[in-house]
Amino acid sequence: MRRPTNGMVSVAQNLERIHERINAALKRADRRDAVTLVVVTKTIAADRIAEACRCGVRHFGENRVQEFKEKRPLLALPSVHWHLVGHLQTNKARQAVELFDRVDSVDSVRLAEKLAHAVGGQGSKLPVLIQVHLGEEPSKHGVAPGEVEALVKQVAELETLQVEGLMTIPPFSDDPEETRPYFRQLRALAEQIERSRIPGVSMRELSMGMTNDFEVAIEEGATQVRLGTAIFGPRPAPREPKP
Numbered sequence: 001m002r003r004p005t006n007g008m009v010s011v012a013q014n015l016e017r018i019h020e021r022i023n024a025a026l027k028r029a030d031r032r033d034a035v036t037l038v039v040v041t042k043t044i045a046a047d048r049i050a051e052a053c054r055c056g057v058r059h060f061g062e063n064r065v066q067e068f069k070e071k072r073p074l075l076a077l078p079s080v081h082w083h084l085v086g087h088l089q090t091n092k093a094r095q096a097v098e099l100f101d102r103v104d105s106v107d108s109v110r111l112a113e114k115l116a117h118a119v120g121g122q123g124s125k126l127p128v129l130i131q132v133h134l135g136e137e138p139s140k141h142g143v144a145p146g147e148v149e150a151l152v153k154q155v156a157e158l159e160t161l162q163v164e165g166l167m168t169i170p171p172f173s174d175d176p177e178e179t180r181p182y183f184r185q186l187r188a189l190a191e192q193i194e195r196s197r198i199p200g201v202s203m204r205e206l207s208m209g210m211t212n213d214f215e216v217a218i219e220e221g222a223t224q225v226r227l228g229t230a231i232f233g234p235r236p237a238p239r240e241p242k243p
Contacts, residue, residue, distance in 0.1 A: 015056070018231065029219045041060050048232060063084075065095050098118075102127040107130070127164050130152055132166055132189065137171055142168065148193065164204060165190060
């Protein structure tokens with residue numbers, strides 16, 4: 001495999017290693033299904049996103065509507081699915097519907113209603129995941145575990161949205177094993193909702209696991225993992241403002 005000569009991280013090499021680790025985790029869990037790799041491109045330039053696409057990536061995740069709005073005209077990529085994986089403010093719901101193929105971070109009825117209204121009469125449903133707040137971090141978004149099923153039922157009544165599962169961002173830990181209980185909790189919530197047989201609702205997607213803990217997440221049932229640093233390398237530190 002050709003190595004980069006400009007000092008940048010080789011996206012192709014990193015992707016190859018990540019797929020090996022995903023497959024190994026699936027084997028450890030005795031799973032026969034597949035896991036979708038969502039490559040997170042927050043702060044990543046359009047040319048590097050295009051490079052990942054050339055290497056076979058078809059699912060990309062962005063955190064901020066405004067950042068992606070600026071990059072989107074530069075990204076005429078074939079057969080690509082764009083996920084909004086960051087917190088979405090209700091006043092940006094219409095822009096999100098215009099820019100993204102799915103929203104993986106719905107955390108309130110009000111946001112769901114704004115998205116549903118923005119989809120309007122397009123003739124198709126917007127796939128969404130419900131973001132669950134596991135842990136006690138005030139900086140994290142999401143609905144409390146005890147309120148998930150009620151929110152799912154309310155979102156299911158919106159004809160232009162399609163609930164396909166759950167998403168979470170557990171408290172960060174250097175030890176991936178410390179995140180395992182959170183992933184188990186999300187899977188248990190999904191199984192509970194599945195047993196409720198809410199009309200029009202599927203729990204087939206569990207979006208959980210990032211660069212530091214995605215293998216544990218896969219062992220606990222993740223169907224989507226969201227990786228950025230593992231693909232593109234560490235993001236540069238923000239620049240200090242000029243005096």
